[in-house]
Every structure is written in C-alpha cells, then in structure tokens.
Amino acid sequence: MKADDICRFRSARLFDGRTWHEQATLVVSNGRVSGLSSGPVVAPTLDLGDCTILPGxxxxxxxxxxxxxxxxxxxxxxxxxxxxxxxxxxxxxxxxxxxxxxxxxxxxxxxxxxxxxxxxxxxxxxxxxxxxxxxxxxxxxxxxxxxxxxxxxxxxxxxxxxxxxxxxxxxxxxxxxxxxxxxxxxxxxxxxxxxxxxxxxxxxxxxxxxxxxxxxxxxxxxxxxxxxxxxxxxxxxxxxxxxxxxxxxxxxxxxxxxxxxxxxxxxxxxxxxxxxxxxxxxxxxxxxxxxxxxxxxxxxxxxxxxxxxxxxxxxxxxxxxxxxxxxxxxxxxxxxxxxxxxxxxLGHEDPHRLAEGLPADFIVLTPDMELETVYRSGIAIAEYSS
The missing domain is CATH 3.20.20.140 (Metal-dependent hydrolases)
Structure with missing residues (x-):
C-alpha cells in the first residue's frame, strides 16, 4: 500500500485513545486517519479478525x-x-x-x-x-x-x-x-x-x-x-x-x-x-x-x-x-x-491519538494481546505474527 492510498482496517476491537469501538473499521487516507466506522464492511478492507487496534x-x-x-x-x-x-x-x-x-x-x-x-x-x-x-x-x-x-x-x-x-x-x-x-x-x-x-x-x-x-x-x-x-x-x-x-x-x-x-x-x-x-x-x-x-x-x-x-x-x-x-x-x-x-x-491539551486528521500510527494486537503488527502512517513497518 502506498501512503496516498485509502485503506480500511477492520478489527474486533479498537481503542482510539478515549473510546472503545466494537467491530470497527479504521479508515486511512494519505497516511492519516480519515474516519472510524462500525457499519458494513466496504471494499477494499483488511480484515484483522479478532485482533485489537490501539494507538501507537x-x-x-x-x-x-x-x-x-x-x-x-x-x-x-x-x-x-x-x-x-x-x-x-x-x-x-x-x-x-x-x-x-x-x-x-x-x-x-x-x-x-x-x-x-x-x-x-x-x-x-x-x-x-x-x-x-x-x-x-x-x-x-x-x-x-x-x-x-x-x-x-x-x-x-x-x-x-x-x-x-x-x-x-x-x-x-x-x-x-x-x-x-x-x-x-x-x-x-x-x-x-x-x-x-x-x-x-x-x-x-x-x-x-x-x-x-x-x-x-x-x-x-x-x-x-x-x-x-x-x-x-x-x-x-x-x-x-x-x-x-x-x-x-x-x-x-x-x-x-x-x-x-x-x-x-x-x-x-x-x-x-x-x-x-x-x-x-x-x-x-x-x-x-x-x-x-x-x-x-x-x-x-x-x-x-x-x-x-x-x-x-x-x-x-x-x-x-x-x-x-x-x-x-x-x-x-x-x-x-x-x-x-x-x-x-508535554503540554498537549487534547492528545487524542486515533482521530480524524492525525497520523495513522497504530499497533495491532493478537487475541492473546501479543504485538502482531505496527503501522506508521497506515503502512506496516513491523510484523510479528508467525
């Protein structure tokens, strides 16, 4: 995936830094978060199954x-x-x-x-x-x-x-x-x-x-x-x-x-x-x-x-x-x-980490809460799954 592509990441649970979302889709555009959705899956979407998405x-x-x-x-x-x-x-x-x-x-x-x-x-x-x-x-x-x-x-x-x-x-x-x-x-x-x-x-x-x-x-x-x-x-x-x-x-x-x-x-x-x-x-x-x-x-x-x-x-x-x-x-x-x-x-008044307009920097955890994948600007930079 290129940084200027739109990509969707679907997971069983997503914590945006403030709120939990169930069966949520993280939408990434140009390396930044462009939205969160719990509606029907829209292609193309990377289905992460029972994994959890957390802020970097x-x-x-x-x-x-x-x-x-x-x-x-x-x-x-x-x-x-x-x-x-x-x-x-x-x-x-x-x-x-x-x-x-x-x-x-x-x-x-x-x-x-x-x-x-x-x-x-x-x-x-x-x-x-x-x-x-x-x-x-x-x-x-x-x-x-x-x-x-x-x-x-x-x-x-x-x-x-x-x-x-x-x-x-x-x-x-x-x-x-x-x-x-x-x-x-x-x-x-x-x-x-x-x-x-x-x-x-x-x-x-x-x-x-x-x-x-x-x-x-x-x-x-x-x-x-x-x-x-x-x-x-x-x-x-x-x-x-x-x-x-x-x-x-x-x-x-x-x-x-x-x-x-x-x-x-x-x-x-x-x-x-x-x-x-x-x-x-x-x-x-x-x-x-x-x-x-x-x-x-x-x-x-x-x-x-x-x-x-x-x-x-x-x-x-x-x-x-x-x-x-x-x-x-x-x-x-x-x-x-x-x-x-x-x-x-450090002085950030509202450091909300997975919000619209902010960099799509996040980690994905397995159902056992092990680190599986790390994403920077919506691009995978490390994968730990076997």
Whole structure:
C-alpha cells in the first residue's frame, strides 16, 4: 500500500485513545486517519479478525535503541535508528534521552535534534536531557565526573535549543538549581522534570511552584517518602499539577509501591509509563559499554558490575502489558499512561491519538494481546505474527 492510498482496517476491537469501538473499521487516507466506522464492511478492507487496534505508544525517556546510545558520537543516521527501532517495537513517538555528558556532546545532540525537527523525522518528539545538573548522592549510573551546577551558558543553550525543537524536557535536581532559574526555563517553553535528586519536600514544592511539572522515573534516584520528611517522592504525589514517569518492569519499582503511588497521586497530574531503555533495545545484546562501564543485560535488567541499575531492559509495549498483568489498570488505562498522559505532560491539551486528521500510527494486537503488527502512517513497518 502506498501512503496516498485509502485503506480500511477492520478489527474486533479498537481503542482510539478515549473510546472503545466494537467491530470497527479504521479508515486511512494519505497516511492519516480519515474516519472510524462500525457499519458494513466496504471494499477494499483488511480484515484483522479478532485482533485489537490501539494507538501507537509514546515514550518520553529512551536513551537509545538498535545498538545506538544517544551521545556525543551519535550521527543523524544513528538518531533515526533509535527512533525507528522503537517504532518497530510499537512506540511510534519518542523523546530520545541524553544522559549526563559534556557541554560539547550536548551541543552536538541538540544540533542533531534541530536537524531532525527541520527534516520532519517521523516519530521524533524532541529531546530529553537527563542531567548533568543532578545530585551526586543520587547519580545512579551517571558519570560523577560530569555532574555540575547549571551556569548561564547552560540556560542560554537550552533557550536557544527550545526555539529549534518541538519539545525539550530537562531533568535536574531541585536542590542544585534555584527556583528562579526553573521559572526562567519554563517561561522559555522547556519542561522541567525533577530527578536524580535528594531534595526535601519543601525544595521540591518550591521547584514545582516555580514551574517544574514533571518527575523522572518516580522512586528511582530520588529522596524517598518518610513519615516526617516526604522527600521528592512525597512532593510528586502531593503536587496536583505534576506528572511523573515510572519504569513498570517490577524491578525498578515493586508492584505494591506502584499500586500505592497510583492511589495516592493527586490530579490532574498523573503517573505515566516510560521505558528508560538503552542501546540494547531491539537487539540481542547481552552486554554493552556505557562510558567506561560494562552494562550486563540479564534477568530482565541492565546493571553495572556493582549491581546498580543502568536504564531498563523494557519496551513500552512490555510496560503496558506489565501494568495490566499486575492489576494496576485495564488495558485502556495502561494505554492512556503510554499515550495521552505523557503527551499531556508535554503540554498537549487534547492528545487524542486515533482521530480524524492525525497520523495513522497504530499497533495491532493478537487475541492473546501479543504485538502482531505496527503501522506508521497506515503502512506496516513491523510484523510479528508467525
């Protein structure tokens, strides 16, 4: 099928991001959704039988994929490889993430992102800069030698980059960057996320009042909630306008902890899913290098030699499956946490994912809820059926 053809996809169930449709037909024209129908089948139609159609997933934190880690050596082709790898895994919209690095490497990656935006790289939402303005005590796998305070040059760099990118998320530690700087960043349209931080509840709430609106991988690499000091975790759950990513692999966060967090989170902010995947995504690698460190891939986790978690061996589709399997929500809840809720955290007011006029980016699941086919602009880019 060519992108300018009209094609119809009939399935037993279709979730458009807001509503379930039974025995529905998704109509695609010129790579975009042109309608949904539950009427008689009109030829030509691809009958998907008992399968389910869901919107393409969204990931605001993926550090790499397809054997490429986003860093100062990444090329334009490498960035496209990361985006396309996650697309084939069902995540059709991504915010590639650069972890703590040098100013020169940051400039390089920001230039890559600006070119990708100008060229309209399909599935590229912008960039997430996770560091280097973090807490040394909560650095996780980030290189301690590269963690540093935020300077005027860093602020100007981010302001300039925001004018060239659709979205920038910056993860920083609230105790290292003052509220007035956070306010300046948010005025420039930058989404400030708190993470890798040992902030107190009061420091975190001051950052949120200044405009920070997100938290990075909730519970991991941050001050925990105690009975007298709620820490960053407590502040995130208590702040109504704040959303937070969570790594739902049941390794980074226990299922009971996730369940408690979902119950405690005050809205309209919400907990959404992220993969925190590394270069191994979409490969059969058993180990790889992160700077000078060897990362071992085993038993569903990525770890340094000392056992420190270093990203996650997770796809967004696996996160959705996990969310449902451990009883945290129905499939539509899990899909919302992997589509509309992260997009809302980026500032999209009504991120309705399979609606007329929007790109026909969707995934097809088997009756057993396994990933069968991935479609970008109405064209199959990955098929998993036997």
């Amino acid at each position: 997933l969204v990931d605001l934190q993926c550090n790499g994929g397809g054997g490429i880690l986003l860093d100062g050596d990444t090329t334009d082709v490498g960035l496209k490889t990361i985006v396309d790898t996650h697309a084939r895994l069902g995540t059709l919209h991504v915010l590639p993430t650069l972890i703590t690095t040098t100013p020169a490497a940051t400039d390089h990656v920001l230039s890559l992102g600006a070119r990708a935006t100008r060229l309209g790289l399909a599935g590229f939402l912008g960039l997430h800069l996770e560091g280097p303005h973090l807490s040394l005590s909560r650095r996780g796998a980030h290189d301690s030698r590269l963690i540093r305070p935020m300077q005027e040059a860093d602020i100007v760099r981010l302001e300039r980059a925001r004018s060239e990118l659709d979205h920038i998320v910056v993860t920083l530690a609230a105790e290292t960057v003052p509220p007035e700087t956070i306010a300046r960043l948010t005025r420039a349209g930058i989404v400030v996320s708190l993470g890798h931080s040992d902030a107190t509840y009061e420091q975190a709430m001051a950052a949120f009042r200044a405009g920070a609106s997100m938290a990075t991988h909730l519970f991991n690499a941050m001050s925990q909630m105690g009975n007298r000091e709620p820490g960053l975790v407590g502040a995130v759950l208590d702040a109504p306008g704040v959303s937070a990513g969570i790594i739902a692999d049941t390794i980074h966060v226990h299922r009971a902890t996730m369940r408690a967090a979902v119950a405690a989170k005050r809205g309209p902010g919400a907990i959404f899913l992220v993969s925190d995947s590394m270069a191994q995504a979409g490969t059969d690698w058993t180990s790889f290098l992160l700077g000078d460190d060897i990362i071992e891939r085993r038993q569903g986790a990525l770890r340094l030699a000392d056992g420190t978690l270093a990203g996650a061996d997770l796809t967004m589709f696996s996160a959705v499956r996990n969310w449902v399997d451990i009883g945290l929500g129905a499939i539509e809840d899990a899909v919302a946490r992997a589509t509309s809720l992260p997009l809302r955290a």
